[in-house]
Amino acid sequence: MSFENPDFLxxxxxxLxxxxxxxxxALNTERSVGEDVGQNPADRIQNYLDRLERLALDPDKEQPRAEMFGGESRPRALSLLREMVMxxxxxxxxxxxxxxxxRVEERAAREMGLEAHYGEQELEQRGDIAVEDLEKSLDQWISYLSDANEPYPVWFRYYAFRNVLDLGDYDKDKGEFTKRSPGSFHLFPDIDRGALAYVQQMIEASKDKAVLERLQQAQKSAALENIPDEQLIxxxxxxxxxxxxxxxxxxxAIKQSGEITPEMREETRGAWVKYQKDTxxxxxxxSLQSKGAAWCTKGFGTAQTQLQGGDFYVYYTLDKQGKPTIPRVAIRMQGxxxxxxxxVLDNQQNLEGNMIGIAEAKMNELPGAEKYKQASSDMKQLTSLEKKTKAGEQLTKxxxxFLYEIDHPIEGFGYQTDPRIKEIRDTRNPEADMLMVFECTPQQIAHNPQQINESTKAYVGPLVQQDEQGxxxxxxxxxxxxxxxxxxxxxxxxxxRxxxxxxxxxxxxxxxxxxxxKNIHIYDWANDLLESKDFTTLKTPEQANLARLTVKDLGFPQGATTDEIYQRAQELGLELCPAEVGPHFRLSYTGRDLSYTGRDWIGIGMKQIVDRGGYPGVFSLGTDSALLxxxxxxxxxxxxxxxGGGFVFCLRKKLET
Known part of the structure; x- marks a missing residue:
């Protein structure tokens, strides 16, 4: 039987x-296609999943993009779904x-002999922080499960996300999740991609005899036909x-993942194994079962799909018997x-510091390594800083x-930022480090407008402040x-920026x-604005000096309307951009200023242009790992x-004197 029609759900x-x-x-399908979906439960569920795939995954990239995940560009329908969930x-x-x-923080402070009490204002600020942290942790799930490049069928994406919303903390000692209660401030669980792949393959094996037989044969082959009956699926x-x-x-599934011990992590001797495309x-x-690697390749179907796309290389370090069996680095070829x-540093699949040189040497033998040169360089430098920090050595300017990502984000190999960045920063005093970074004294850093003068070298503080007249x-x-x-x-x-x-x-x-x-995709809506009579360009060259701000930077921690944002920007000394800033900025901006993953979104603060349907719009720059x-x-x-939405506005032109 095919598992595309999810009897399981x-x-x-x-x-459902x-x-x-x-x-x-079902109603939308009937209106758009003119066909009655019918009352068969399986047909109605499948129709719903098909619609989810079109709207949330947008595999054919038919939809305009929208800002999500603090700057990530995704299908507009998905951004609406995200807002509904939040x-x-x-x-x-x-x-x-x-x-x-x-209450938790006050209790912890008392246990340390400190007095701490949250007033009304502090509680409001703590609530803002809690909401922001929770949104970020849930965004990781939305981002991962809505990525059309990930090898999960739509039914499983729906199933996983629906249930993640109810997951509380993972108790490692008991090996179980608590149920999430309304109002919990605890973050949503980390994504273990290997565990998700295990869940998917077991569910499919329960329904599909061919999948089950394939898994059983794989188990027997891997064990040279000597697998004990109790271990056979x-x-x-x-x-x-x-x-x-x-x-x-x-x-x-997490318990089945296994663990790489600290002793195993110290071992660097090993061997590369190549798995040929289409084998x-x-x-x-x-080779990945119960070995501690949180790779989705641990799912049999995923491993098969990835080998259909290209060769697959794994570096295995030596186990206690001196055999290369511990997976530490994976290089997947696409074509x-x-x-x-x-x-295998963490669930985000970052590289361990002692594996970077090994990975780089292998990448240099393969086509497409240029894309990863910055990541290799950054990870080497981060490893050097980690060693310096552990040795108690002084860090230079x-x-x-580099550590504070002043010039560019630190690039890595995982899905998210390398955790060592935060670990090292947590050992530092940012106030003291600022003085070295900016090469100044404390008096040369202003924290409010009144402190800005000829000797000021940096400003660190809120942008929105009032004068004596309010x-x-x-x-x-x-x-x-x-x-x-x-x-x-x-x-x-x-x-x-x-x-x-x-x-x-x-x-x-x-x-x-x-x-x-430059292979930059122009969405239909953007093309509408370009073709409008209201889109004009200057005859002579000019420089547009832009400042990038979030809505929160503009003094709106809960969000704001277009009019409120535009008014505040102008109050701060900024101007609306000429519309042509949109395409010009897109030509020069790579989308990697805020995140090495390449996921970014910027709105152009400009006078709206009405499209052919009578709807006012502004240009935006959408970026993900595969698309500008x-x-x-x-x-x-x-x-x-x-x-979290970000806009660029023009700095107000100085008057000629």
């Missing part, structure tokens, strides 16, 4: 076919989360597993080029500029007046031609934007 959720979202999907599961419980977190075991709750399935995945799959490089101080005019280079709302995370973009001279046809030549795009977003005066 129908049995797990017996009323009558759920509102499934009913709406509004239902997180934001309504902010007050309860703040109180819970505050049977249909009864698979069905028993499938009938468990997701919390128990995920916990069991049987059994050997690759078997003729390196597709990804992963390690160059070390700190008016917002145009702080960017002060920054320009005193030529301040280092601007932060907080150090180091709150850097205000600035860009110089050449505009003018080129007409819309030339701009579109250059975008096409010029897009557009709706920007009616009352449209709301989340606090």
């Amino acid at each position: 129908k049995k797990k959720y017996q009323d 076919h009558t759920a509102k979202e499934v009913e709406r999907a 509004n239902r599961y997180i934001r309504p419980h902010q007050e309860k989360m703040a109180e819970g977190a505050a 049977t249909q009864a075991k698979a069905k028993q597993f499938a009938n468990l709750s997701f919390a128990k399935q995920y916990a069991e 049987d995945p059994t050997a690759l799959w078997a 003729d080029n390196i597709g990804e490089v992963r390690g 160059d070390d700190l500029v 008016k917002t101080i145009p702080i960017f005019e002060l920054f320009q007046q005193y030529s301040l280079e280092h601007l932060y709302t907080s150090f180091p995370e709150g850097k205000i 600035q860009y110089n973009v050449a505009i003018g001279v080129k007409n819309k046809a030339q701009l579109k031609q250059e975008l096409d030549a 795009a010029l897009d557009a977003n709706g920007a009616r005066p009352g449209d709301g934007w989340g606090p």
Whole structure:
């Protein structure tokens, strides 16, 4: 039987076919295609999953993109889904989360002999932090499960995400998850990609005889036909597993993952093994079972899919018997080029410090290594800083500029930032480090507009402040007046990035031609704005000096409307950008200023252009690991934007004297 039609979901959720979202999907299909989905539960669920795939995964990249995940570009429908989830599961419980977190922190302070008490204002701030942290942890799940490049069928993505929302903390001693209570301030669990792959393959084995037989044969082949009966996956075991709750399935999968001990991590001797494209995945799959690698390749179906895409290399270090069996580095080829490089430092699959040189040497033998040169260089430097820190050595200015990502984000090989960055920063005093980074004294760092003068070298503080008359101080005019280079709302995370973009001279046809030549995708909505009579370009060259700000930077921690954002930007001494900044900026911006993963989104703060449907929009720059795009977003005066949304505005031109 095919597992595309998920009988599993129908049995797990017996009323799913009558759920509102499934009913709406059926109505939408009937309206758009003119076909009646019918009342068969399996057909209705499959129709719902098909619609989810089109809207949330957008495999054909038909939708305009929208800002998500603090700057990531994803299908617009997915951004709406995200807001719905946040509004239902997180934001309504902010007050309860703040109180819970505050009580825990107050108790911890008392145990240390410190006096701590949260007043009303502190509780509100703690609630903001709790919501932001929870959104980030849930965003990781949304981002991963909505990535069309990941090898999961839609039914499993739905199943995993629906249940993650109910997962509490993982108790490592008991090997189980607690149930999440409304208002919990605890983060959502980490993603263990290997465990997810295990859950998927066991559920499929419970329903699909061919999958089960394939797994059994793989187990027998890996064990040279000597596998004990109690270790063999049977249909009864698979069905028993499938009938468990997701919390128990995920916990069991984590227990099956195995562990790489500290002693194992110290070992660097080993050997590379190449698994040839289009070969049987059994050997690759078997080599990863219970070995502590959180790679999705631990799923048999995933291993098969990845080998269909290209060769697969694994570096195994020596085990206690002196045999190379411990997987430490994976290099997956996509066609003729390196597709990804992963390690086993953490669940985000970062490389361990002592594996970087080994991985780099292998990559240099393979096509496509150029893409990873910056990551290799950065990881070597990070490892050097880690060793210096452990040895108690002093860090230089160059070390700190790198550590605090002053010039560029530290690139790595995992899904998220290398955890060693935070570990090293946690040992530092940022206030003291700022002085070395900016080469200044404490008096040369201003924390409010009144402190800015001729000797100021950096500003670290809130942008929105009022004068004695209660008016917002145009702080960017002060920054320009005193030529301040280092601007932060907080150090180091709150850097205000600035860009110089050449505009003018080129007409819309030339701009579109250059975008096409650079393989930059122009979404239909952006093309609408480009083709509008209201889109014009300057005849002469000009420099647009841009400042990038989040809605939160502008003084709106809960988000704001388009009009509120534009008004505040102008109060701060900024101006709306000419519309042509959109395509010009897209041509020069790589999308890697905030994240080495290449996921980014920037809205252009510009006067709205009405599209052919009568809807006002602005240009936006969408970036992910595989796509640079010029897009557009709706920007009616009352449209709301989340606090993490980012815009660029022009610095107000200095008057000629």
